Amino acid sequence: MSFDGTMVRAVVHELKEKLTGGRISKIYQPTNYELLLTIRAKGQNQKLLLSAHPANARLQLTKWNPEHPKEPPMFCMYLRKHLEGGIIREIRQIEMERITLFQIQTRNELGDDVTRQLIVETMGRHSNIILIDTESQKILDSIHRIPYAISQVRQVLPGLNYQFPPSQEKRSPLDVTEEQFIAGFDYNQGKLDRQLMNRYTGIGPVIAREIIARAGVGDRAKLWAAFAPFQQQLQENQYQPTLVDTGEKLVFAITTLTSVKGEVSSFDFVSQLLDKIYLGKAERERNRQFTKELTKRLQNEIEKNKKKVLVLQEELEEGKTADRFQQYGELLTAYSYQIPAGSTETTVINYYDAEGTELTIPLDPKKSVLENAQSYFLRYKKAKAARKWNKEQITIALEENQYLETLLVQLGQASLAELEQIQDELVEEGLLKPMAKKGPKRKQTLPLPSSYTATDGTTILVGKNNKQNDYLTHRMAHSQDMWLHTKEIPGSHVVIRQYNGSEETLREAATLAAYFSKARLSSQVPVDYTYIKHVKKPSGAKPGFVIYTHQQTLYVTPSEEAIEHLEQRTTKVK
Missing domain, CATH: 1.10.287 (Helix Hairpins)
Known part of the structure; x- marks a missing residue:
């Protein structure tokens, strides 16, 4: 898990600088797991996201602008009653755990000054956001209530005394000495990154692997030499938010990553990094779910x-x-x-x-x-x-x-x-x-197809949906362009611009037509081709539907390698 105790420490440091002394002006609960607080601090409004999502738990400043439910959930209304107008007096991390405490000065129903604590536990599926009365340390409410039937170890219910999650009996990485650090490893057991995680609070898999990778295979002194600069970063709150896209997954940390290969992005603030990861992830998840539901329909x-x-x-x-x-x-x-x-x-x-x-x-x-x-x-x-x-x-x-x-x-x-x-x-x-949407209407853009360059330099255009197919075939293409489509198989419209008679270009275009069709995984896929002047759209036909004549057919077998070779020369249509 990348959102470990070191990430919490970096976020808390950022929040302290930007939110301490700020006033909570608005509280929203856009989902069952997340709170969004608007805080007026140091002359500007900041949006603080608190998430108890089992897979994406975190806290951060954000630019997220979600739709809010017409009827706020009960927990949201309760927080508005107790915290809106309150002043954030303190933000601190509990040791190096994934627990953050907000000390908030506010007023009760009688107008007297009182202090409330909002505790954010970003601990995977055990994540929670809990409001506590500071004086009595009793729970007022939480975003997830945990009764005895769910957990016999620790209940989270209004009226109960708040207890921190059970300690893992680890030591802090902030004050360990070189002698203590080196003596703690058992070199006969191997898996040094796992040993590092098991010994020190807040160090997750990404950081542990990075430290071991920096040390390389060598003596104990090299392990300390790799760990000591990272310890100093934590002590001095000097962070280097880094994201690496490996092509298969996103890996991120509060320090540079030498152990992961891929496209590297650096950020000035931790919250910028987290927005990049999670807002994109939320959008992808929304679209994945939408695609799933739509496919079923x-x-x-x-x-x-x-x-x-x-x-x-x-x-x-x-x-x-x-x-x-x-x-x-x-x-x-x-x-x-x-x-x-x-x-x-x-x-x-x-x-x-x-x-x-x-x-x-x-x-x-x-x-x-x-x-x-x-x-x-x-x-x-x-x-x-x-x-x-x-x-x-x-x-x-x-x-x-x-x-x-x-x-x-x-x-x-x-x-x-x-x-x-x-x-x-x-x-x-x-x-x-x-779908009813709040905010400004999404700007309509031209449904431009994807462009590929054939081996001989000829442009090949591919429509990836019906809007693109219609625009490509009936608006962009010229009468002497060559048009291709899989024979009696759903797929993309493909156009060879100013076709010069090259058989190699024709076969490459046919491969694209077969690949972007229902027959992507088949062999010897039949692809019809004819000049665009022989392609017509019947009156009243559905998007993407055409009839054509004077066609010929060739057979191709699409492959990932062939498409990757063409994609290397992909350009943007203007």
Whole structure:
């Protein structure tokens, strides 16, 4: 866990400098886990985020501007009653633990000065935010109430005395001497980073691995030589907030990281680092959850359409026998003179049969023979109309599923910006309700496709969603550009600008079309290609749907290596 005791120490140092003496003007609770306090300090407003999220627990200054619930949660209302207008007199970390205490001077219901403590425990799934009466040390309330049924070791409930979490019996890294530090290691057990974490409060895996990596393989003196500068950083509150993007995960700490390889970013303040990590993470999580829910909704629509098609096809099969109703009507008309009134059935010679076989026709005895004939004619007319309607509905359902399948492919490959474009499209198509948003309206940008450069320098454009596909094919492309799409498979529109006849460029463009399609993991994927002048969008067609002629087909097998080779030359479309 990167948000260890050293990170808390760095954050607390920053908060002391910027918030001590500040007045709490507003308190919000945007989620079940998080509080956002607006504090007026040193002539400016600061936003303090306190999070008890089991995976993202932290405290920091932030630029986050979330939507707030219309009805504040009870804990939020309780904090407003006790803390709004209060002055922050002290901010301190409890030893090197992930526990931070805010001492707040405020007034009670009678107007008397009182002191409250707001304690933030950023301890993974045990994280909590607790309000305490300083004089009695009793709990007033907490963002998570912990009864005996949940924890037999430590309860957190209003009226109980506050107790710090159980001590881990570790020593502080701030005052350990060289002799004590070196003597504590057991070199026969190995895993020196684990030993470092087990011995010293506040040192998490990232810092422990970094110290051992700086020491390298050597004698005990090198371990102390690696640890001592870090200890001095903590003692003097001299921090170097650092983020490393390894390509697979984000690693961060309050010091430079030599043990992790990747793209390095440095920050002036710890809170800037934390905003970079967690606000992006929250946005990615929101979009991941939205994509998951949307995918499920689209899959449900696809299944409904499949069932609908099956039912309609069964009705079509049954409708094939509707011609016999017309025969019944005509035979009854021809033989009406010889059929007795009130009959329940009649047997006549079927002159539609070349062999002249007999045919038995059911009758409604309450109707005359001619009325029975008219009834059969009406049933034939209805069956014929139903057959036409069924065929139309089957076509509509199949086209709808083709469209939904395309959206599923796009969702699985969408970036955050592309996901917003898909969301807009779904709202426009009535598949999704508009999401009410506070604040300024998101600026609409052109749905520009991605651009790749072929080996011979030719530009290849790829639409990653239907908005981009439509814009690329019908607005950007010229009549002599080459257009590609997977044959009868949902996927991207691909355009080769000013195609010069190169087979290598055509194959590279086809590989892009296959890769950004439902057949990404398949081999020998058929890709159609034709000039853009032969590609048309039918009137009223759904986004991304086109018809085309004069096409030819080639077969390609998409691969990560081929796409990575092209992505190295990717440019931004203007």
